[in-house]
Amino acid sequence: MSQYVSRLGRRSPAAPSRLRLHRRPRRVAMLSVHTSPLHQPGTGDAGGMNVYIVELAQRLAAINIEVEIFTRATAGGLPPTVELSPGVLVRHVDAGPYEGLAKEELPAQLCAFTHGVMQAWAGHRPGYYDLVHSHYWLSGHVGWLAAERWGVPLVHAMHTMAKVKNARLADGDTPEPAARVIGETQIVAAADRLIANTAEEADELVRHYTADRAKVAVVHPGVNLERFCPLPQGTGNPADISVGTSVGTSADVSAGRAAARARLGLPRDALIPLFAGRIQPLKAPDVLLRAVAALLDERPELRSRIVVPIVGGPSGSGLSKPEGLQKLAARLGIADVVRFRPPVGQEQLADWFRAASVLVMPSYSESFGLVAIEAQAAGTPVLAAAVGGLPVAVRDGETGFLVHGHDPADYARVLRRFADDPALPDRMGEAAARHARCFGWDTAAAATAEVYLAATQSHRRRVRSHHG
Structure with a gap:
């Protein structure tokens, strides 16, 4: 596992595996404000992140970590919840107009989105969600508030970073706004763990956002090897x-x-x-x-x-x-x-x-x-x-x-x-x-579960020291 998850605080080798498994989160609130996992990748704001969230959530469910994905409703009449697959639920949150809202206009809707997330949480028993995993900076702000309110750890994946994008702008492209840079800096400081796709991204988090290197874990994204293969199923052995x-x-x-x-x-x-x-x-x-x-x-x-x-x-x-x-x-x-x-x-x-x-x-x-x-x-x-x-x-x-x-x-x-x-x-x-x-996504999901465990443990230590 160490080649896929790095820079994590290591558990004591004497810790019993039964206890470790018991402490792993059972239900994760996953946040994807600006793009729905149900949308078609390759158009609008839907792309690799959509694929990432869907595949990761399904593989986490397969190892008994339930996932509820909160995303902004982009059409009227959508059902409040959609079961994507066993153990993976998509929740549509009303926040702003359904259509015609550019990604740049979404920060103004984060209050409404946070309200929708809190409403869903209020309908459950205390401690229903064990951890928040936010994707992209817009979700990170909602995740930060939700994790604080619920008293659970926050794991955040940047996916892209404003400072990195602005340093490599294409001709005629629009720079990312200062508000995003500030927002990302706040999320990096607040998160219990940050997931980076590569060692280079981990270095960029430290260099550009002064992330605590001990909080950064490298987990390579996966690929659906059954779908993406040289011969489709049915044409080979x-x-x-x-x-x-x-x-x-x-x-x-x-x-x-x-x-x-x-x-x-x-x-x-x-x-x-x-x-x-x-x-x-x-x-x-x-x-x-x-x-x-x-x-x-x-x-x-x-x-x-x-x-x-x-x-x-x-x-x-x-x-x-x-x-x-x-x-x-x-x-x-x-x-x-x-x-x-x-x-x-x-x-x-x-x-x-x-x-x-x-x-x-x-x-x-x-x-x-x-x-x-x-x-x-x-x-x-x-x-x-x-x-x-x-x-x-x-x-x-x-x-x-x-x-x-x-x-x-x-x-x-x-x-x-x-x-x-x-x-x-x-x-x-x-x-x-x-x-x-x-x-493979199975490897990525197992590595992500390890990150969740590390975030949970460090969050508990932080809470104990705060109340100690």
Whole structure:
């Protein structure tokens, strides 16, 4: 476990396991103010965090930690509660207008959201929730108040940090406001434990927000290895899929890619660099388009065998120019090879990953980059910017390529390698699928449960010392 959870105060080895298990939280209030776990990732504000919360909650429930997820209601007539799966309940909280509320306007609704959370709590016996786990800074403020009111520990996951984003802004992107920086600083000080996706993120918490290093735990996010695999279930040996023995060979990767291309109506032998995610300057899909234009300027003969799918919807500052990427493709003279597709469900997303020659992630900032692990689990290498958690998610030169900076010419050079070596996606895809198997959600959930335990113990010590 120590390779997934670090910087935690260690328990005495003499402590009986029965006592340790007894002290582990039984019911967690999980907060996700600005994006619902029921929303489609890849559009609006829904993305990797949605996937993270759903998968983590379900795996925690599987190890007997019930999870109730509080999220803002974004439509009228939603049921107050929805059972996502056994042991996981989603609670819709009325806070502000249902539609048309930008993320930047949400701080004004935190009072109303907190009231809704407290109303739900008031209907239960004392001690109903054992711990609060908040996601993103907006939730952190509600979590801080709830944890104080309930007398329980607060565990917080930043997901992204304002100071880090502002240091790496894309051209024309909007800086995060000072209010967010102040809010994040307060949450870091208040939390009993902070969960970071990578060691680099842990260092950033300490460096930018003066976090107490002893409170920071590194837990890598996971990937649904049953959904994201080179061969969908039913096309390979199920035993192989479960243990990862033979599914994931270059032959499996090649077969999975050919089948996925047939299902999606893509040419079997095309070079297919894929972008999948929210369309906004932060994710830099324009860098991929400019790289493709540079490649075709140099190698016009590739035009007949290249297809560039852009799968996702406008988000964040990208909402101000929803057609901006289509117009850029036209200006660059590559509209004929680019295919824009709306966000898709997880099953079809896995097929897009399988079909691609390479997933391209030129992001300016990524706390981890969940889609990089999902694509690799599906047997597809990744071409990514060397930012945030992507150097952890991608093994440079083995499961993909990392580029320093955002110069389209650098991305074009790597795409040329895929064009010149048609077997490269299969070779790297085999290594990528093997690498991704280290990132199962079961491992992430077990590590998170350890963080909960450590938070509970330190919270008890703090309360005892306060009353002592």
